[in-house]
Amino acid sequence: MALQFSLLHVSAIILLVLFSFLLSHGESAATQGVCSTYDHPNPLAELFPNNATGVLNATLAIIPIPLETARRLIPPQYGILERAYRALIPDFPDGMYPVMVQAAHDHDVQFRAYGVTIDDFSRVGFEFPFLDLLGDGYSSFRWAPAQLISATNEIALEGSRKYGTIVSPAEYVPLCDAYRRMANGATYFKGTSLTSSDLFELEMAEIPHPTRNLYPLELFKNITNQPTFANGLSCDNMIRLFNTTMSVAEYAPVPVHGRVRARAFPFQGDEKEWVDIYGVQVATPFIENNYLDCRTMQGYSGTGGPGDSYTHDLNPNDEL
Numbered sequence: 001m002a003l004q005f006s007l008l009h010v011s012a013i014i015l016l017v018l019f020s021f022l023l024s025h026g027e028s029a030a031t032q033g034v035c036s037t038y039d040h041p042n043p044l045a046e047l048f049p050n051n052a053t054g055v056l057n058a059t060l061a062i063i064p065i066p067l068e069t070a071r072r073l074i075p076p077q078y079g080i081l082e083r084a085y086r087a088l089i090p091d092f093p094d095g096m097y098p099v100m101v102q103a104a105h106d107h108d109v110q111f112r113a114y115g116v117t118i119d120d121f122s123r124v125g126f127e128f129p130f131l132d133l134l135g136d137g138y139s140s141f142r143w144a145p146a147q148l149i150s151a152t153n154e155i156a157l158e159g160s161r162k163y164g165t166i167v168s169p170a171e172y173v174p175l176c177d178a179y180r181r182m183a184n185g186a187t188y189f190k191g192t193s194l195t196s197s198d199l200f201e202l203e204m205a206e207i208p209h210p211t212r213n214l215y216p217l218e219l220f221k222n223i224t225n226q227p228t229f230a231n232g233l234s235c236d237n238m239i240r241l242f243n244t245t246m247s248v249a250e251y252a253p254v255p256v257h258g259r260v261r262a263r264a265f266p267f268q269g270d271e272k273e274w275v276d277i278y279g280v281q282v283a284t285p286f287i288e289n290n291y292l293d294c295r296t297m298q299g300y301s302g303t304g305g306p307g308d309s310y311t312h313d314l315n316p317n318d319e320l
């Protein structure tokens with residue numbers, strides 16, 4: 001009974017926040033018609049009507065940086081679980097740490113039971129996985145301290161700020177998709193802050209011979225399913241499903257290679273350009289549980305991986 005009460009309480013708070021934004025920003029719903037996207041519809045809304053669900057169509061890329069640099073950028077209280085990432089990428093160069101850039105389009109986010117749908121938005125930022133937030137030596141958490149988020153989406157901007165994230169309202173190219181295909185076949189993505197000189201620009205090309213892809217999909221599944229935090233006061237549990245019709249066959253993850261140009265926290269100084277960057281482009285549906293007590297996620301190993309299968313096999317009671 002006590003549990004039920006607290007869940008209701010949390011839902012009520014989230015809904016209040018959502019509705020107050022929907023009411024005060026009703027005009028954004030009207031402008032959504034301008035955007036048409038290639039993203040597939042959210043297949044989880046019906047299965048998990050009482051949860052926030054959506055689709056993330058993303059480019060995920062790894063930027064290797066020296067461990068000393070990582071140590072300088074990451075707050076000192078969070079240990080780096082080098083053994084955890086070496087278990088997944090044993091050949092990763094010595095003395096290096098994998099920063100992930102996530103450049104994504106958030107599509108068809110719903111809270112079905114309450115009839116709430118949030119406008120699509122884009123977001124991009126540096127993410128620092130495999131961090132020992134709880135000091136237990138084994139639970140991996142991901143620090144995502146700053147994000148550029150579509151300036152038009154107040155709910156997303158405010159939702160991220162509530163984690164203590166440094167949020168920049170931003171504009172995107174393309175406006176309504178995860179990336180744009182250029183004449184040469186490569187893809188293009190750019191996010192530009194409207195309030196600072198922060199930016200991210202990605203140009204990625206499919207790797208013709210995927211054996212040259214440096215990182216297994218397992219790495220990206222693992223990182224994107226690690227609970228995320230910004231100031232460490234609460235955690236975001238986003239369950240990304242890699243084995244649904246959205247990410248198989250014709251839509252299977254595409255290994256990509258290219259360059260990332262960026263200026264954003266926690267990197268300091270001028271913009272940087274990294275070339276010879278490897279990653280993957282993949283769209284996944286997700287279930288998101290917001291503002292959790294990070295300690296409840298100790299030892300979390302939901303993978304969004306093998307076992308969650310196709311959506312029509314999913315049951316709301318399944319362990320993900």
Ligand SMILES: *[C@@H]1O[C@H](CO)[C@@H](O)[C@H](O)[C@H]1NC(C)=O
Nearest residue numbers: 038039040057177178179283
């Ligand atoms: C992801 O976005 C790309 C670029 O817009 C699009 O071609 C692709 O169909 C999308 N994938 C899914 C499964 O939504």
Ligand SMILES: *[C@@H]1O[C@H](CO)[C@@H](O)[C@H](O)[C@H]1NC(C)=O
Nearest residue numbers: 007048050051239287289320
């Ligand atoms: C859906 O939300 C409820 C209440 O917040 C939570 O207990 C449950 O774990 C969520 N379901 C999934 C699959 O995460």
Ligand SMILES: *[C@@H]1O[C@H](CO)[C@@H](O)[C@H](O)[C@H]1NC(C)=O
Nearest residue numbers: 084085087222225301302303
């Ligand atoms: C991530 O990989 C580590 C091994 O480094 C493993 O212990 C953990 O269970 C994996 N977690 C997820 C969420 O896949």
Ligand SMILES: *[C@@H]1O[C@H](CO)[C@@H](O)[C@H](O)[C@H]1NC(C)=O
Nearest residue numbers: 243305306307308309310313
């Ligand atoms: C994906 O789901 C299908 C159907 O349930 C299953 O046969 C397959 O083994 C799964 N693949 C992975 C990589 O988990």
